[in-house]
Amino acid sequence: MSELIELGLKESAELIRNRDISAVELTEACLERIDAHNESINAFITVASDKAMEMAKASDERVKEGRARLLEGVPLGIKDMFCTKDVLTTAASHILDNFVPPYESTVTANLWKQGAVLLGKTNLDEFAMGSSNETSYFGTSRNPWDTTRTPGGSSGGSAAAVADFMCPGSLGTDTGGSIRQPAAFSGIVGMKPTYGRCSRWGIVAFASSLDQAGPFARSVEDVALLFRGMSGHDPLDSTSADRPIENYDAGLDDLNIKGLRIGLPKEYFTDGIDPQVKAHIDVAIKNFEAQGAELVEISLPHTKYAVPTYYIVAPAEAASNLSRYDGMRFGLRIDGENLADTYTKTRSAGFGREVKRRIMTGNYTLSSGYYDAYYLKAQKVRQLIRQDFVDVFDKVDVILTPTTPTAAFKIGDRIDDPVTMYLNDIFTVATNLAGLPGISVPAGTIEEDGKTLPVGVQFIGKAFDEQRLLQVARAHEKMANFQMRNAA
Amino acid sequence: MSVSVENIHKLAKLSRLEFSDAAAGELASELGKIVEFISQLDEANTENVTPMTGTMDDASSPERQDTVTNENNRDALLAVAPNKEYGFFKVPKVIE
Numbered sequence: 001m002s003e004l005i006e007l008g009l010k011e012s013a014e015l016i017r018n019r020d021i022s023a024v025e026l027t028e029a030c031l032e033r034i035d036a037h038n039e040s041i042n043a044f045i046t047v048a049s050d051k052a053m054e055m056a057k058a059s060d061e062r063v064k065e066g067r068a069r070l071l072e073g074v075p076l077g078i079k080d081m082f083c084t085k086d087v088l089t090t091a092a093s094h095i096l097d098n099f100v101p102p103y104e105s106t107v108t109a110n111l112w113k114q115g116a117v118l119l120g121k122t123n124l125d126e127f128a129m130g131s132s133n134e135t136s137y138f139g140t141s142r143n144p145w146d147t148t149r150t151p152g153g154s155s156g157g158s159a160a161a162v163a164d165f166m167c168p169g170s171l172g173t174d175t176g177g178s179i180r181q182p183a184a185f186s187g188i189v190g191m192k193p194t195y196g197r198c199s200r201w202g203i204v205a206f207a208s209s210l211d212q213a214g215p216f217a218r219s220v221e222d223v224a225l226l227f228r229g230m231s232g233h234d235p236l237d238s239t240s241a242d243r244p245i246e247n248y249d250a251g252l253d254d255l256n257i258k259g260l261r262i263g264l265p266k267e268y269f270t271d272g273i274d275p276q277v278k279a280h281i282d283v284a285i286k287n288f289e290a291q292g293a294e295l296v297e298i299s300l301p302h303t304k305y306a307v308p309t310y311y312i313v314a315p316a317e318a319a320s321n322l323s324r325y326d327g328m329r330f331g332l333r334i335d336g337e338n339l340a341d342t343y344t345k346t347r348s349a350g351f352g353r354e355v356k357r358r359i360m361t362g363n364y365t366l367s368s369g370y371y372d373a374y375y376l377k378a379q380k381v382r383q384l385i386r387q388d389f390v391d392v393f394d395k396v397d398v399i400l401t402p403t404t405p406t407a408a409f410k411i412g413d414r415i416d417d418p419v420t421m422y423l424n425d426i427f428t429v430a431t432n433l434a435g436l437p438g439i440s441v442p443a444g445t446i447e448e449d450g451k452t453l454p455v456g457v458q459f460i461g462k463a464f465d466e467q468r469l470l471q472v473a474r475a476h477e478k479m480a481n482f483q484m485r486n487a488a
Numbered sequence: 489m490s491v492s493v494e495n496i497h498k499l500a501k502l503s504r505l506e507f508s509d510a511a512a513g514e515l516a517s518e519l520g521k522i523v524e525f526i527s528q529l530d531e532a533n534t535e536n537v538t539p540m541t542g543t544m545d546d547a548s549s550p551e552r553q554d555t556v557t558n559e560n561n562r563d564a565l566l567a568v569a570p571n572k573e574y575g576f577f578k579v580p581k582v583i584e
Contacts, residue, residue: 099568100567100568101568102561102564102565102567102568103564195542195543195544196543196544209541209542209543235550235552238550239542239544241544242550302532304528305528305529305532308525308526308527308528308529309529311522311525311526312526312529319503323504326504327570328569328570328577328579329565329568329569329570329577330568330569330570331568331570332570333570333571335580336580338580338581338582339579339580339581339582340504342579342580343504344504344505344506345506347503347504347505348505348506348507351505356503356505356507356515357515357518357519357522359503359505360496360499360500360503360505360515360519361519361522363499363502363503364491364499364519364523365526367499367502373530374526374529376539377529377530377532377534378526378529379539379540379541380532380534380537380538380539380540381529381532381534381537382539382540383537383538383539383540384532384534384537386540386543417521418518418521418522419521419522419525422525434543435542435543435544463543
């Protein structure tokens with residue numbers, strides 16, 4: 001059984017297509033693993049066993065008929081931000097803990113059309129607001145490398161599920177680092193595509209100008225395949241890009257590293273980085289240099305403003321998006337004395353502390369008298385941050401940085417101070433503000449308090465240049481000395 | 489940067505949230521720290537910079553074909569409503 005759960009995503013799809021294994025066998029193996037481990041890891045909020053088995057059986061039928069599709073029979077964990085028809089979708093919030101959507105998000109619908117199997121819905125920070133999974137109404141998810149630590153957030157459950165071999169791949173959303181940071185903390189690969197690559201239709205909205213769905217898996221190749229299956233233009237999302245989708249999983253090894261220009265932004269190599277983390281990033285850089293890549297020191301001068309800009313833009317958009325939770329049409333309702341009182345009681349009981357803090361921050365910066373000083377100012381600084389990237393991408397093909405300044409931290413360590421927690425996103429938020437694609441790939445492991453913990457390296461690409469980004473990530477993966485944890 | 493408890497209650501009303509005095513006190517101090525943190529942007533020179541509202545350079549406003557695509561999904565949508573009657577969402581009385 002352990003052999004089955006260790007299979008990668010592409011490998012599973014091939015074995016199923018060739019009828020070496022069945023989708024039912026693989027799905028059963030994943031469900032058994034979840035059954036055995038979810039109590040300690042808390043990666044899944046909902047396990048959709050019956051639906052999973054039904055979809056797996058249908059996949060096996062198609063294979064028999066010779067009609068297997070791209071992801072036929074591959075079981076996936078889906079972050080509980082994606083609406084899944086007839087399957088509970090909570091956003092890890094009390095306000096949605098009874099919400100069974102009558103429709104399916106475009107991205108998940110794309111995956112089911114390619115034959116993938118829904119295993120269940122994974123844990124996250126409430127409304128994806130957090131960097132440690134600790135704000136979930138359903139309790140924090142735990143890091144399989146050390147269960148006293150966070151798997152990261154907000155897509156912590158999706159990362160933990162893949163790192164713990166509960167599924168070969170999963171979906172997350174990334175608004176300020178919510179795919180890349182958990183991927184780094186959990187020793188797996190996670191990519192935030194270019195804004196507009198994946199439809200946002202049917203995803204619970206957090207910050208609409210930043211949110212982007214993306215894949216997790218244990219290899220770059222698997223991430224590339226999943227990305228190919230989920231992305232594409234969607235007329236239902238007016239910000240969806242009408243651009244062709246490539247066969248991202250093919251030609252991953254075609255990159256000529258000789259002459260590849262890799263930018264090293266000096267603002268990302270600061271004193272705040274854990275020396276053990278830094279050592280792995282240095283090795284990654286040297287590996288590329290040894291293969292003939294050209295390393296270019298670059299400057300992204302407005303980097304220090306990225307986190308404060310993000311913490312104006314994201315809460316402002318969130319405050320607007322979350323005004324829809326009023327207890328009238330779906331979700332929780334707590335009856336009050338009149339309409340306004342019903343709204344207030346519903347929202348006060350339904351939202352957790354961090355969500356309320358973000359709504360209040362957002363409404364503070366949007367309120368009259370403060371709008372120009374905060375929100376408008378942030379939109380201008382955001383422009384400067386984007387321009388920094390535009391300027392350097394004339395000189396380099398890809399940018400290399402650490403994904404996070406440290407390895408996974410202990411649960412409870414940073415939850416008391418919101419600003420300290422926000423600084424987790426220091427290397428990831430600028431990518432979202434600029435709308436660029438970014439990927440985190442394991443760079444190695446470090447020892448901390450007697451535990452082995454993974455470290456991630458981040459690559460940032462030009463807009464819509466995921467093909468090259470994935471090739472660079474793949475080249476790094478081949479050169480890196482990273483040992484995935486044992487499934488046993 | 490300080491945010492007063494009174495200001496918290498005012499913002500809470502606008503946000504359709506309510507806080508006990510103790511919670512409002514804590515929030516005032518947290519929001520104060522957040523406001524101090526985001527105020528770093530004051531020092532950035534943004535003269536003649538156009539505010540950025542989105543990331544799409546080639547943002548167009550696509551229009552769909554003028555054809556009816558929705559099916560009648562009233563029952564499916566009402567099925568998730570917290571309170572309903574006669575095929576409608578039932579809400580508290582708004583006119584006295």
